[in-house]
Amino acid sequence: MVVTQHDGRHLPRCPNPGxxxxxxxxxxxxxxxxxxxxxIWQRWRASSGRSLHTLQLDLARKAALLLRPGGRMVxxxxxxxxxxxEAVVAELLRSCDFLRLVxxxxxxxxxxLITRPGMVDWPAEGEVAEPDEVDPFSPPSEPxxxxxxxxxxxxxxxxxxxxxxxxxxxxxxxxxxxxxxxTPDLEMAAAWxxxxxxxxxxxxxxxxxxxxxxxxxxxxxEGVTLFHRGQRLAxxxxxxxxxxxxxxxxxxxxxxxxxxxxxxxxxxxAGLPSWDMRKGRLQRPTSKGIHLLGPxxxxxxxxxxxxxxxxxxLKGGPLIEEAIAEIPxxxxxxxxxxxxxxxxxxxxxxxxxxxxxxxxxxxxxxxxHLLGVALGLELES
Numbered sequence: 409m410v411v412t413q414h415d416g417r418h419l420p421r422c423p424n425p426g427x428x429x430x431x432x433x434x435x436x437x438x439x440x441x442x443x444x445x446x447x448i449w450q451r452w453r454a455s456s457g458r459s460l461h462t463l464q465l466d467l468a469r470k471a472a473l474l475l476r477p478g479g480r481m482v483x484x485x486x487x488x489x490x491x492x493x494e495a496v497v498a499e500l501l502r503s504c505d506f507l508r509l510v511x512x513x514x515x516x517x518x519x520x521l522i523t524r525p526g527m528v529d530w531p532a533e534g535e536v537a538e539p540d541e542v543d544p545f546s547p548p549s550e551p552x553x554x555x556x557x558x559x560x561x562x563x564x565x566x567x568x569x570x571x572x573x574x575x576x577x578x579x580x581x582x583x584x585x586x587x588x589x590x591t592p593d594l595e596m597a598a599a600w601x602x603x604x605x606x607x608x609x610x611x612x613x614x615x616x617x618x619x620x621x622x623x624x625x626x627x628x629x630e631g632v633t634l635f636h637r638g639q640r641l642a643x644x645x646x647x648x649x650x651x652x653x654x655x656x657x658x659x660x661x662x663x664x665x666x667x668x669x670x671x672x673x674x675x676x677x678a679g680l681p682s683w684d685m686r687k688g689r690l691q692r693p694t695s696k697g698i699h700l701l702g703p704x705x706x707x708x709x710x711x712x713x714x715x716x717x718x719x720x721x722l723k724g725g726p727l728i729e730e731a732i733a734e735i736p737x738x739x740x741x742x743x744x745x746x747x748x749x750x751x752x753x754x755x756x757x758x759x760x761x762x763x764x765x766x767x768x769x770x771x772x773x774x775x776x777h778l779l780g781v782a783l784g785l786e787l788e789s
Contacts, residue, residue, distance in 0.1 A: 409644075409648075409677075409678075409679065409680065410644070410648060410652055410673075410675055410677070410678045410679070411675070411676045411677040411678075412673045412674055412675050412676060413674045413676050414673070414674060416432075416467045416470060416471070417463075417466040417467055417470050418470070419470055419471075419474065420657075420672040420673055421474070421589060421590060421657055421658050421659070421660065421672075422474060422587075422590075422652070422657060422673075423651055423652065423655030423656060423657045423667075424585075424586045424587075424590055424591075424592075424593060424596065424655070424656075424657075425476040425477070425585065425586040425587060425590070426474050426475055426476035426477075426479065426586055426587025426589075426590055427471075427474050427475055427476060427479060427587070428476060428479050428480075429479060429480055429481070430471040430472075430474070430475055430479070430480075430481040430482070431481075431482045431484070432467050432468045432471045432481065432482065432483045432484070433482075433484050433485075434460075434463075434464040434467055434468065434483065434484070434485050434492075434496075435460060435463060435464070435467075436457075436460060436464070436485035436486060436487040436489075436492050437452065437456045437457055437460065437487050437489060437492065438486050438487060439452055439456075439487050439488060439489060439572075440485075440486045440487050440488045440563075440565055440571055440572025440573060440574070441486050441565075441571045441572070442565070443565050443570070443571060444571065456489070457487065457489035457490075457491035457492045458491055458545060460492060461491055461492065461495060461496060461544065461545065464485070464492060464496045465496050465499050465500065465544075468481075468483050468496060468500050469500060469503060469504065472500065472504045472506075472507055472578065472580070472588070473504075473587060473588045473589035474587050474589055474590070475578075475580045475587055475588075476580065476586065476587050477506075477580050477581075477582050477583075477584055477585070477586070477587075478579070478580060479579070479580050479587075480510070480577060480578065480579050480580075481507075481577075481578045481579075481580075482512070482575060482576070482577055482578075483496065483497065483500070483575075483576045483578065484573065484574060484575045484576070485573070485574045486571060486572065486573055486574075487572075487574060488562065488564070488572050488574065490527050490530040490547075491530075491545050492574075493526070493527075493560065493562075493574040493576070494526050494527050494528075494530070494547075494557050494560060495544060495545055495546075495547075497509070497526070497557065497560060497576045498544075498547075498548040498550075498553050498557065499544050500578075501552075501553050501556065502542070502548075502550070502553070504588075506580055506581060506582030506584075506588060507578045507579070507580060507581070508556075508578065508579050508581045509556040509557070509559040509560065509576060509577065509578060510559065510577050510578070510579045511559055511577070512559075512561055512575055512576075512577035514561045514563075514575060521563065521568060522563075522564070522567040522568050523561050523562060523563055524561075524562040524563075524564060525557075525558035525559070525560065525561070525562070526557040526558050526559065526560025526561070526562065526576070527547075527557065527560075527562070528547060528548075528554050528557050528558065529547045530547055532545065532546040532547070559576070559577075560574065560575065560576040561573075561574070561575045561576070562574055563575075590658065591658045591664075596656065596658060596664060599658065599662070599663055599664040600662075600663050600664070601663070601664060601665075601666060602659065602663040602664065602665055604665045604666065604668070604669045604671050605671055607669055607670075607671075610637060610638065611637070611670060611675065612635040612636065612637040612642065612670075612675065612677070612678045612679075613635065613636060613637070614633075614634070614635055614636070614649070614653070615634035615635060615636040615641055616636065619634060619636060619641060619685075619690065620632075620634055622689075622690040623641070623683065623690065626690055626707065626708075627693070627705055627706065627707050627708060628704075628705060628706025628707045629701065629704045629705060629706070632704070633645065633646045633649050633679075634679075634682075634683075635649075635678050635679050639684060639685045639686060640681050640683070640684060640685065640694070641681075641682055641683035641685065641690075642677070642678060642679035642680055642681050642682055642697075643679050643680050643682040643697060643700060643701070644678055644679030644680075648678075648679075652670075652673075653667065653668065653669070653670065653678075654667035654668060655667050657672075659672070680696065680697045680700055681694050681696045681697055682694055682696070682697030682700065682701055683697070684745075691744065691745055692744065692745020692746075692760055692762070692770065693705070693745065693747060693760055694760065695759075695760050695770065695771050695772060695775050698747065698758040698759070698760055699758055701758075702747065702749070702756070702758030705747055705758075708741070708745070708746045708747060709746070709747045709748075709749055710735050710737045710738055710741070710746060710747070710748055710749065711735070711737070711748075711749055711750075711751075712734075712735055712748040712749065712750050712759070713734065713750070714750060714752060714783055716731075716734045716735070717748070717750060717757075717759065717769075717779065717783060718783050718785055720767070720768075720769050721769070721776060721779065721780050721783070721785060721787060722785065722787075724766075724768075725761075725766040725767045725768040725769065726766060726767055727765065727766055728763060728764070728765060728766060728767055731766075731767035735748075735767075738763070738767070741763055742763070743763050743764055744762065744763060745760065745761070745762055745763075745770070746760075746761050746762070746763055747759065747760055747761065748760075748761050752782060752783070753782075755782070757779065757782065759771065759779065
């Protein structure tokens with residue numbers, strides 16, 4: 409996972425061939441959430457959907473242009489207004505002839521959920537379009553679009569005792585090599601190479617070989633791709649690194665950039681924060697990444713009991729001598745970060761801890777609460 413910060417209407421060009429999957433969960437009026445947000449009715453107007461239609465369409469169209477051939481894109485809202493839903497889908501099908509609506513199989517994937525097909529007719533709003541113009545807010549007149557719209561899925565809140573939702577699934581069926589907004593490989597190979605700008609001071613970069621070796625030697629974890637920033641290592645898939653970090657990408661004004669950087673994307677976080685460091689030295693796995701890392705760990709993992717974890721949550725960490733009496737494998741363990749493993753109700757809990765004079769849990773308040781709930785405890789907020 410890579411988290412970026414951009415206006416989705418102006419997302420930069422990604423490396424070829426484009427994105428495999430895109431979710432456009434568009435800003436909307438939220439009128440399908442009135443069961444939990446009844447105040448929406450007070451400010452809702454018939455024109456509300458019209459005011460968001462262009463933004464929704466621009467976001468979806470930009471996503472479609474970066475979707476690789478064969479890739480799939482979901483457009484969704486928590487609105488039931490057809491101006492925000494089917495009208496956007498219809499306009500997207502008009503302007504992107506390489507897109508096709510496909511069955512999302514929501515009913516199959518969510519058995520028991522009551523759904524309705526997409527609408528093909530709704531009251532026209534606003535001014536009447538000229539004869540040679542298409543009114544983007546009115547029901548479509550094109551037979552192929554009318555035939556496609558029922559593939560959309562509507563979830564009505566009052567039929568499911570829930571919030572409402574709209575989902576449309578598109579597939580790029582275009583007969584071309586890369587996403588519509590990208591440059592084919594042969595043309596890209598002939599483009600002139602531009603020097604990338606200097607990286608930002610605090611950007612994440614691939615971890616140094618020493619850090620990767622420390623993870624393998626200290627914890628027995630090998631074959632992971634790590635990125636480094638500050639006092640934290642993050643795990644990222646090798647596929648994402650090879651594509652998003654190492655891949656060449658074209659610029660809008662001509663020329664191409666070599667790999668080995670994030671530009672022109674503004675990357676906020678790459679990968680899952682997995683290891684804490686201190687003064688350049690590896691310290692311990694983080695609670696955020698432990699459930700991904702846990703099964704990979706070969707060293708410093710100790711089986712524990714629900715009783716001991718409950719006491720640690722309620723009373724604090726025991727003296728190390730007392731902890732060894734409960735967990736004999738701690739005998740001879742070096743001081744510093746370890747991981748406690750608990751098998752509870754067919755689930756495995758991986759809990760970061762610290763060995764010092766006491767055995768201490770290294771969990772933020774939210775995760776302490778979750779662990780307490782799993783153990784049947786009532787903890788103070």
